[in-house]
Amino acid sequence: MKGQDNPLSDTKKRIIEVAGKVFAESGFRNATVREICKLASVNIAAINYHFGDKKGLYLAALKHLRTVSFEQYPLDAGSDTSSPPEERLKAFIMQFIKRIHGCREGESPWLRMMIIRELMEPTEGLDVIVGEIVRPTFGALSAIIRELLGKQVSEKTIRLCCGSVIGQTFFFFYAQPIREKLFPADRSSTSETKVIADHITSFSLNAIKSYAVPKKGR
Amino acid sequence: MKGQDNPLSDTKKRIIEVAGKVFAESGFRNATVREICKLASVNIAAINYHFGDKKGLYLAALKHLRTVSFEQYPLDAGSDTSSPPEERLKAFIMQFIKRIHGCREGESPWLRMMIIRELMEPTEGLDVIVGEIVRPTFGALSAIIRELLGKQVSEKTIRLCCGSVIGQTFFFFYAQPIREKLFPADRSSTSETKVIADHITSFSLNAIKSYAVPKKGR
Amino acid sequence: MKGQDNPLSDTKKRIIEVAGKVFAESGFRNATVREICKLASVNIAAINYHFGDKKGLYLAALKHLRTVSFEQYPLDAGSDTSSPPEERLKAFIMQFIKRIHGCREGESPWLRMMIIRELMEPTEGLDVIVGEIVRPTFGALSAIIRELLGKQVSEKTIRLCCGSVIGQTFFFFYAQPIREKLFPADRSSTSETKVIADHITSFSLNAIKSYAVPKKGR
Amino acid sequence: MKGQDNPLSDTKKRIIEVAGKVFAESGFRNATVREICKLASVNIAAINYHFGDKKGLYLAALKHLRTVSFEQYPLDAGSDTSSPPEERLKAFIMQFIKRIHGCREGESPWLRMMIIRELMEPTEGLDVIVGEIVRPTFGALSAIIRELLGKQVSEKTIRLCCGSVIGQTFFFFYAQPIREKLFPADRSSTSETKVIADHITSFSLNAIKSYAVPKKGR
DNA sequence: AATGAATGAGCCTTCATTCAT
DNA sequence: GATGAATGAAGGCTCATTCAT
Secondary structure (H helix, E strand, O other), X not given: OOOOOOOOOHHHHHHHHHHHHHHHHHHHHHOOHHHHHHHHOXXXXXXXXXXXXXXXXXHHHHHHHHHHHHHHOXXXXXXXXXXXXXXXXXXXXXXXXHHHHOOOOOXXXXXXXXXXXXXXXXXXXXXXXXXXXXXXXXXXXXXXXXXXXXXXXXXXXXXXXXXXXXXXXXXXXXXXXXXXXXXXXXXXXXXXXXXXXXXXXXXXXXXXXXXXXXXXXX | OOOOOOOOOHHHHHHHHHXXXXXXXXXXXXXXXXXXXXXXXXXXXXXXHHHOOHXXXXXXHHHHHHHHHHHHOOOOOOOOOOOOHHHHHHHHHHHHHHHHHOOOOOOOOHHHHHHHHHHHOOOOHHHHHHHHHHHHHHHHHHHHHHHHXXXXXXXXXXXXXXHHHHHHHHHHHHOHHHHHXXXXXXXXXXXXXXXXXXXXXXXXXXXHHHHHXXXXXX | OOOOOOOOOHHHHHHHHHHHHHHHHHHHHHOOHHHHXXXXXXXXXXXXXXXXXXXXXXXXXXXXXXXXXXXXXXXXXXXXXXXXXHHHHHHHHHHHHHHHHOOOOOOOOHHHHHHHHHHHOOOOHHHHHHHHHHHHHHHHHHXXXXXXXXXXXXXXXXXXXXXXXXXXHHHHHHOHHHHHHHOHHHOOOHHXXXXXXXXXXXXXXXXXXXXXXXXXXX | OOXXXXXXXXXXXXXXXXXXXXXXXXXXXXXXXXXHHHHHOOOOHHHHHHHOOHHHHHHHHHHHHHHHHHHHOOOOOOOOOOOOHHHHHHHHHHHHHHHHHOOOOOOOOHHHHHHHHHHHOOOOHHHHHHHHHHHHHHHHHHHHHHHHHOOOOOHHHHHHHHHHHHHHHXXXXXXXXXXXXXXXXXXXXXXXXXXXXXXXXXXXXXXXXXXXXXXXXX
16 A cells, blocks of 8 residues: 555665765765665665666755755745745745755755755756756746846846855855854854844845945935 | 974975865865875875875865965955955955955865865864964954944844855855856856955945944934 | 467567577677667566576577578588589588678678687587587588598598688688788678688698598509 | 896786786686786785786786797797798697697697687787787798799788688687597597697698699699 | 885676565 | 566775885
8 A cells, every 4th residue: 555656666765865865965976875775775786776876876866855855845935926025035035044954953954965065076966956956046036136126237236146145045054064163152053043044134135225226216 | 403494395395285286176085195196296105104194184285275375365465454444345355255266267266175175074174274264264354344333233243244245255156167057158257256256345335334224323 | 288389489589589699799708688688678587587597598599599500501502412522512611601600791600609609618508519510510521521532541530631621711700800900901701701712612622632642643 | 136137026927927817718808806816816906006907907918928928939940941841831830839729738728718719809909919929920821831832822822821721720729629529539638739730731731732733834 | 205016995886696576 | 477676796996005115
């Protein structure tokens, strides 16, 4: 009775889930198929059978991570297109943080780690990340910022503002190890995450609105 | 007392310089001592003799990179403490970009790559980075932002604003591979670097000034 | 009594035919059951089911190759026992070349390759080759040479002459890769095959007749 | 004091000698570097260090085999250019047999096995074999046969006769396993080798002289 | 201070075979 | 009869490290 709507065999699914963790934590090269197979309790030859080779497994794991992340944290949650853009920006930032950096206690930010590793040593996985993760995210953010800035503003300016927003979120979570060493008080926690999200929201809104002011007067 | 006019043997110096490039470009694990020795034209056993092991060489190379970077791009260049804070923020951002991300054409952003790698897989090198690179940088930026915001603002707010500024610079350069795939027009170049630096400066100034307003009126 | 009109299941037959090609071209070890199964469009477990293991399939393929070869190129074709022995030797050499080395353009000399491989690393297949291929061939050739030499000549001499004839044919075709590298002009072709067959015939006839002469006078 | 004129380290030499045997007996693919290293009592990584990879070792072993074989059995031994061609052909055949097939009891015919394997599955080694082994051998034999046939005979005819001579020697020794199965009396031995060499010599001389006759009369 | 040689551990991959259905 | 999934045993190669000089 099990698995009646499960297109992935148990073994294959188990391997993919383990691989997601291991690849995120160790990177493509450092991760070993041996470790993955051991953790998944399968024979090492199973990788070749199900995924062809290590790279095939890596791409499968990356795509799986994306799928799960998008299902858990859809981009348009928490607001709808009729909401004012300020509110939608706030919702976007919170959702983006949850999706990319994880939010539940103990949940490891695998997707973010995969993205960062791909930026250091790009593989075919970068195309997956850009095409299926970054592009739709940028699209959603662009729409909000375009509405905040008004139609007269150039696309280039919108791109730059998108980068400023995304860049802030990346930094606060990605550079967490440094921040904790510098300021032990800012230890990661659910409430600290909310503080950061609020800061990014207001910092960005303030900046963007100033950009937009010239067109309306001042 | 030995080596009074030769604190580093030529061999050792040569190895360190090569290692800096190779470690930055390939990461700790992927870099091979064989390649480093070949490029430095030294015997493979020299690493063990001079640095103990691969990790010892890595730390030596990291420290060397920091020294060179700080000598080439001192933090306070381009302005002095008597300048208005807006101007000093602008100078800081430009200098930070040059130091961390490189500025000359073809120059590899070794220091940034080392930092990013340490963030993914912290080693002893992270202490070096935090203590000798990040802390003074944050200190300088904090001073500028504190002056912009006024004394009434909490240290926490200042830290958050520092993060927002640094985060933006990191993103634009670190995520360069993604940005190029998404927007081929924004290819990296000296002029594009200037555009980005100006954007970060005005975006941040706008945001910070808005933060500061409430205290003086509104 | 089953399979009265289907002694070999289609699947089994298909596998054998594919295996003959693959084993001849790649040798026993280098050939993979996976490739054979893929080319034959059968499941990989079918080999185990039908033939026990890889070696069983190999032997089956070898026997099939022999059967086909003998059906296509019967030994006594092109002449009959009433013909003069010179003519029969000529016919034998041509037929032997066709059978062992192939004659049609693009036809791979599978049987020869199998024989050569068995000579390098004898398996049970060598018994099949000796008993069902070599022995009748040697018998036919012996009869011709015996007639050419006369009854007084020892069996040992006949055996040596048989070896000389067979040896020449083997060399010219088997060492083809070397001959082409040494003398690019002697590239393999239908006409070149005929030139070689004629040479072997006259060379051998000349030699054998000289052998025979002493007995009749001089 | 040892090895004062020994350009090869003991280890390297040991590996090459073992590799020659193993590659000849098992072929390039079937031979394993693990077995070679075990027999040579060296670490498996020594192959990478000294020869780059398996193929490098293979080529080194092949060249070593050639060198040893040529030093032990120089082509022009047993006769000089002033001898009559009949005598020189006899000497050539005996020497060729010794060189390629081995002559001492228990001596394995490694060089022949290597050649045969290269003919089945050519690698870069075939170029070595053709260039450094086959070409000079054919050159020496050609000279003898040209003298036997006279200048009027075409180069093509000389090539064909060379092939006939070489082909016979190959067959008798290469097909030894079959010959022993067919005619147990013809077991390999020093005296049998002499019988074969004499047969090939007279068989070939008879044939070649008949070729040459037309030019002088008949 | 420096070197060439050697080592052992580990990695990815491939293959024939077998199991459960 | 036939299949997809799974297994264990090797195999070639790479790497950091160490040894003897």
